[in-house]
Every structure is written in structure tokens, then in C-alpha cells.
Amino acid sequence: MRFLFYISSFWAVMVAVTLNSCNNAESLPNIIFILADDLGYSQTGCYGSSYYKTPNIDKLASEGMRFTNAYAACPVCSPTRASIMTGKYPARLHLTDFIPGNKNSEYPLLQPDWQKFLPLEELTTAELLKTKGYSTAIFGKWHLSCEKTPPESLPYNPDKQGFDEYFVTYKPVSANIAKPQPWQDAENDAHNVDTITSLSLNFIEKNRKKPFFLIVSHNTIHDPLKERAAVIKRYEEDKASEKTENNPVIAAMIERLDNSCGQIFHKVKESGLEENTIIIFFSDNGGRHIHAAQTPLRAGKGFLYEGGIREPLIVKWKNKVTPQTTCNSLISSVDFLPTFLEIAGIEKIPGNIDGVSFLPALKDPSVEVHQELFWHYPHYHSSGMAPAGAVRSGKWKLIEWYEKSLTGCEDVAFELFDLENDIGETVNLTDSLRSVKDDLYSMLNKWREEVNAQMPVLQK
Helix, strand or coil, X not given: CHHHHHHHHHHHHHHHHHHHHHHHHHHCCEEEEEEECCCCCCCCHHHCCXXXXXXXXXHHHHCCEEEEEEECCXXXXXXXXXXXXXXXXXXXXXXXXXXXXCCCCCCCEECCCCCCCCXXXXXXXXXXXXXXXXXXXXXXXXXXXXXXXXCCCHHHCHHHHCCCEEEECCCCCCCCCCCCCHHHCCCCCCCCHHHHHHHHHHHHHHCCCCCEEEEEECCCCCCCCCCCHHHHHHHHCCHHHHCCCCCHHHHHHHHHHHHHHHHHHHHHHHCCCHHHEEEEEEECCCCCCCCCCCCCCCCCCCCCCHHHHEEEEEEEECCCXXXXXXXXXXXXXXXXXXXXXXXXXXXXXXXXXXXXXXXXHHHCCCCCCCCEEEEEECCCCCCCCCCEEEEEECCEEXXXXXXXXXXXXXXXXXXXXXXXXXXXXXXXXXXCCHHHHHHHHHHHHHHHHHCCCCCCEECC
16 A cells, blocks of 8 residues: 555655646747848838838837847848857857858958858757757748858758758849749749748747747848739839839839738737737848838948847837836847847856847836847958958947058047937047047957957958
């Protein structure tokens, strides 16, 4: 009888532990991270555009928190995506350019031999969330393998980095380069928005009774610019199309992106998951200013000016984040990993990460998450960007142009801006505020040493 009592007691404890574990897992919040490609800071209605129509994204902002000083860790895609996955600055990872990067070597500076894929030993957000029982998926752009397509891409694809389900998509070819395949036709789904959306909706449905982490990783609005002719025509007929910041094709692409967001938001609500799901909307870098000016910001993708790195960031979490709130704190893409881990109750955060959880700011938008943010881009980009580094501290931002500083032209190597009063970075204050410039330069140098940043060198 005593033996039977012990067995009964053992199974009672095991059942209790199992039930407790299930209850904990079920109470963990779902995380949906929607990542746009090349979407500029001001290319949605809630960030000031009256031309680009984004009713679903605007509704998300009205139901959650909108950030005004959120940044990509790099002005191009692969490094920012790596920072989201690892919580580390691209400079620390030595993954500092889009993969495979600019291979032209005929420049004044020699670009460093940088890391051209996300190393498998790096712990990703997906791998860490899986330890808490999360189902994980990413559908869309990956851009962290050594090559984009199989078979070379396979050893570094998302399934090797903690994702249970994945489907990697690619941008379509430009019509002036090669004849597009049927799926790449502008009248179909050239940028795979509908495909990515469908896969995401199915994943939500399949995992509605257990916690999940879903990255909806769009290729749009990256070039080549393609969309349905009828939708483009509707925007072309708008007189506002004459403004340099407005582009009818981009408008049509954004409209499809917004429709995708609307379907996902509806699915969450319809599935009864709204109160236990946090939804994040972000972009990987600024918009291409050769297609549309990033007004009121300067330049765009590829540049360390605000147009290349300041991003739209919206977070909705029903009954946790106060609707219609705005947060002005400095936020970086390196902050997503620690934020998601804190949301999931994971206390052991990997060492050597640069991000800080902004969960406190979601509860109180007056919280300051960072005092300083840093950038390091030791490369040349087709946009016209030359190697440079930058730091933002409070309202001040300093850019160092490496070609000039490494050739001894330090008197013209720096640009200092007061972003509080000059968001368009039109007035260089270096000469009038030498002490501010020197302090920021000291911060930037110290940070580069801490992360072991790879510097370009003069060509021999």
C-alpha cells in the first residue's frame, strides 16, 4: 500500500508540474514582428504622410505606442537584420554591410574583410524563445546566409538559427536585367507580399493554442519598384504625386503592405489572441531617396543621415500598452532581442549583447532606454555613401567621415547636428561647438574599441 501511495504521489506531482508548465506556456504572450524592407520613417500616415495610404498601420499606432526616435543599427539590410536576431551591434558582429556587399575595390579606402553571413554560434531570438516553449517561424526575406539561394544558402538558413518553420523569399528581378518569371510579374505578387501573408495567417491559426514567435519579413518596398498598373494609376492621378517625397509605384506597394498588416491584425483578433499578442511594426533601414525624398529627413538608405537609419516603430499590446501614446526615447534594432526575452520571462540574457529591453518604456513612455546610440559603416554604398561612423547622444549627433579623418583632413571630417532643432541635418555645428564635437568623438572612439570595430584603411 505504501508503494502504491508513493506511485500515486509521484504521478500527482508530475501531473501538477505538467499542468503548471502548460498553463505557464499558454499564458506567455505571442510575439508578431512585422519587418518592412526599405520603408522610410515618414512613409506612413501615422508618421505624417497624407499621400501614402496606410489605414491598418495607422490603426495599429492608434491602439498602441508610436516611437519617434527608433533606429536601425545600420543603413542597409543584412546588418540590421543580424542586430535584430542577436541583440548586437553590426560592428561587434563584424557583419557591417548587406550580403554580399559592394565588391568594387577602386576606392580611396580599402574596406575591411567583414563577416558575410550570420555565424551559427550566435544565439538568436528564436533559439532563446524556443527554450520557453515558443513555436517559431519566419516567412519572407532572410538575407543572412552567405548566398541568397540554394544550395549555397542552406547551411545558414533560418532553420539552422532556431526557426521551426520558414519560407525564404527573394526580390524580383528588374525588367531591364532579365525577363521576369510569372510570379515576378507586377500584376501578380512580384514581391511575395500575399505569399508571406498567407503563410503567416496559417501559422497563427495552427499555433493559436500555444505561444508563438512570428517574423513577417517583407521584401517590399525594396526595388525593383513593381505593382499593379491600376493601383499605380490611382496614385498617379493624385496631384501630390508631383512632390519629390511621393512616388505612385511606392504608394501602390505600400498599400499592399498595409493590406497584409490588416489581414494579420484581423486574424489575431478573430482568433481571440488580441490580449495575449504583442505586435511590432518596424523597417530594416530608411527608404531609397533616389526613388522618393525622405522628407523631412536628409538622404536615405545607405546613409548615416537620419533618412537612412531613423525608422517607424509601432508596438501594440492590448491592456499592456496604453493606446495613442508616443515615446521619444532612443531605441535601436539591437533592443528587440532583450525586449522579447523579458516579455517571455527569460532572465538569463546572453552576455556581450548591446541591446537593452525597452519593456519599461512600453509601460511608461517617459522612460529613457539609451543615452547614446552608435553606428559604424566602413563601406561604400551605391547610394553614394562613403565609409563613416556616427553617434547620437541626447539631441546631438556626430558623423565622422573616414576618408577625411584617415587622410589627415580632420578639419572637414566631422558633421555635428542638433536633431531637436534641425531634424533635416542642414546646419553643421562642428566649428561653433568644438567641445560638443570632441566629447562625442571621444564616445565614438571608445565604443569602436569596445566592440572591436573593423576600420577601413588607406589603399597602398
